[in-house]
Amino acid sequence: MTLSINKKMAAFSVVAALGLTACGKAPETAEAPAAAPEAAAETAAPLKIGFVYVGPTGDAGWTYAHDEARKALEAKYGDKIETTYVESVKEGADSERVIGQLARTGNDLIFTTSFGYMNPTLKVAGMNPEVKFEHASGYKRADNMGTFFTRAYQGRYLTGLVAGSMTETNVIGYVASFPIPEVIRGINAFTKGALEVNPDVKVKVVWASTWFDPAKEREAAETLMLQGADILTQHTDSAAVVQAAEAKGKFAIGYHSDMAVYGEKAHLTATIHNWEPLYTAKVEAVLNDTWTSEDLWPGIAEGTTDLAPFADVVPAAVRELVDAKKAALKAGEMRVFDGPLLNQAGEVIVAEGETMEDGALLGFNQYVQGVEGALPKN
DSSP, rough: EEEETTTSSSOOOOOOOOOOOOOOOOOOTOOOOOOOHHHHHHHHHOEEEEEEEOTTTTSSSSHHHHHHHHHHHHHHGGGGEEEEESOOOOOHHHHHHHHHHHHHTTTEEEOOSGGHHHHHHHHHHHHHSSEEEESOOOOBBBBTTEEOOOOOOHHHHHHHHHHHHSSSEEEEEEEEEEOOOHHHHHHHHHHHHHHHHHHTTTTEEEOOOSSOEEEHHHHHOOOOOOOTOOOEESSSSSSSHHHHHHHOOOEEEESSSOOOGTTTTHHHHHHHHEHHHHHHHHHHHTTTTTOOOOOOOOOOOGTTTEEEOOOSSHHHHHHHHHHHHHHHHHHHHHHHBBBBBBTTTOOEEEOOOBBBHHHHHHHHHBBBBEEEEEEOOO
């Protein structure tokens, strides 16, 4: 059972009380059947799970991918769970209000799915110790609040190989959301892949300062094409970048989900999230009473990060290269940020023979060589 709640409503309520069916009393004899465990199983209330989304479920990207995983949970667990979601919730005060309401109305487990929900989730978790919280893409945890994300940067690296191989202008455009480590890490991984196959390539970045705003995303894409970009990619949530490339006869690489339907001629592939294994692991732990506050960060090896199918226009040699690199990542034979790795000034970030560890990845705050322009100071 699913309940969708629109954030624009002045007030909303969630059905939180489930009636318990009284069982008939067995005769008081020594032969009375011992069916108590089965009866208890039949009347057990479902695990109530709430989801908070930063965009609409129809955004074709980030929120769409999360909601597909929520639907997969319902299909997997049936009556054992009951899910509720609230879409298009702004980061900040709005999110704190919505998260708090979900906690107060009987949800046992709450997933908050945007970086800007981190502090509000932490605050609400402190006020509701009996509820378990899971925050996507953040780094703050509490006794009743864990974190999770996918190693999407692995897919970014692979799509960089595609872009670097196929650009004719040697200019690739990147529409970015906010200058946080998650986004910077993706830009750098993409650029590293592109440079490995094309040392002349430059990656230009336009910051849209939004997760989901199709108009702003399209405007950023058009600006990049005016600057010579013949391939675009994005760290924003709608398909506007792909659509802009399609309209101008350029190529695009999507993000979050397979966006080919929005640009059949433009779309080359996409880095995609599969949140279902992560959600299943967290829900299973709660159902089995083994849940602990932890951070999960799986990737290609675990099936939470992957690529969308290649377009026919992608050359066979490029596909073979990407498949080989993907297999190496999956087997642990290489890592995306193996050295040598230089920053824009030519200074060594990671020496040859070394690799960037997770702590540094989580705090990535500078561009690598090959990215043009300066990071926003804020």
